[in-house]
Amino acid sequence: MIRDYKALLEPLTRLRGVRGAMVVAADDGVVVVDALMDGMKGKALAALAAALASRIVDLSTRASFGSARFIQLQAAEGSLLLVPATEQLLLVTVTGRDVPLGLTRLEMLKAAERMR
């Protein structure tokens, strides 16, 4: 388990098309640590990511699908990718269009594993 979350985000932000990554307090929706491109609304990203993750985790748990381990919101101009890393922390990445989502997913799961 590592606590240097800033270092954890670095490999993610180096991936092509990734606009930013952050660790968010899952219950509060506030930023723990972030690495974002200029102009990105970090507070809003953290709050909205946590709110979406909360709804999805609730749905998957109550429908007995098993715990959610990777969430992808795909939109016209990019993606919001979420990994519930621990009970308290959510790993969040925002990408643009046409990015290697598979690779980003793998890196996120790897980073989340190191947070546990």
Place this chain on the structure above:
Amino acid sequence: MRALEPWVIRPLQDFVSESSARLTLLMTASGQVVAQHGFTGALDLMSAAALGAAIISSSSEIARVMDWPPFRNLVHQGQRQAHYLAWFDTPRGRWIALVVFGTETNLGLVQVFFEQMVEELAAAAPVESPPKEVLAVDFERELNASLRALFGR
């Protein structure tokens, strides 16, 4: 939702609907309630306004004594609901907001939409003469006057 001044309604409505706050109270630093959402009676509102203003005042005093910059907002986190208390400056002087929210939303959303509301209030506020200095003696009188206006008592 009730407001003493109509220009407050739209920003407050947007805030309440986006943040899913259960209760919201906006007041001036002198205790005059400007608008409220979700309170059912004058008694609740009176207590909340007086206590909220007192908390802001005492935490500002702690910051001053410790030589820190004043706290802009305070969060009291409970198991089922939380209180978000903040002050902000408007063209009409310093105002205080008390927001009560539950598990259907999160602190981040409340903060994000609160900041948006502050911007909208600043844009919507009519230009007026600078606010008068707040005297302690005014507090109770203004609080009672605003309660009468909001609840007809």
Place this chain on the structure above:
Amino acid sequence: MIEDIRALTAQLAADPTSLVFLRLGEALRQRGQLEAAQKVALTGLSRYPHLPDAHDLYARILADRHDYANAFDEWDMVLRIAPNHVGANKGIGFLYYRAGDRENAVRHLQLALAADPGDDGLRSAIDRLGGGGEVWDTPEAAQPEITEPLPARTPPAPDPFFGFEGSVNRLLLASADGLRLGGGLASTAGEDVSEVAAALVSGAAREATRAAKLLDLGEWRHVTVECGDLSFCLVQPTSDTGLIAAMDTALPVGQLHFLAERASKAATSWLERVR
């Protein structure tokens, strides 16, 4: 056995959102208190407009009041929401029988029997009807002939996912107010989770819409979630509905997207037909 109306009334008063109105309405109907039963049914329907059993209850009350045309409409509504509903197929079968249309009567009774094969009474009714005999020798059958002709019936729309693999346990269409419109979902243990999933779908879709909008991501297309047992894909066939397609997590996620896309198209055209 007629249930205790007082106890049921107390239960409903304690929790007006409870589905106990169905039992209370039926108990009142069986006691012949049709006015009260109708009030209970209509109040329940206003709260649960997409609940098949609520429409079925109201239809039975209407039939008891000899308002056959409206009873037909109500049962027809049930079949639009739940095409295999036993009560509605029986009810419509009864109305066709009363109108002298034995062929359609038999067809609906057979549909009811297919959904409830253990109903021996229904089986013998079909046999008697098929053999030219009478079915309902009850006082209802001796009531005056229907003077108002039954409305021309459009066939009920099949389930939106009719013909899809997993149409009853891996595909679910839900309304904005959290009610199941079609399909169904089951957990890997086989437990029916349709209702709970339907109740949560619209909230998740609303959150996705808000996040995409405020983060300048443009219109959202899907939310795909990998879970321990089942993965699922959430899409919106229309702005006021949500659809979940689920698959074993071991299967490629691309297949899940493909299924969700096809199911979404099917749901859109189904919604156009039933609305």
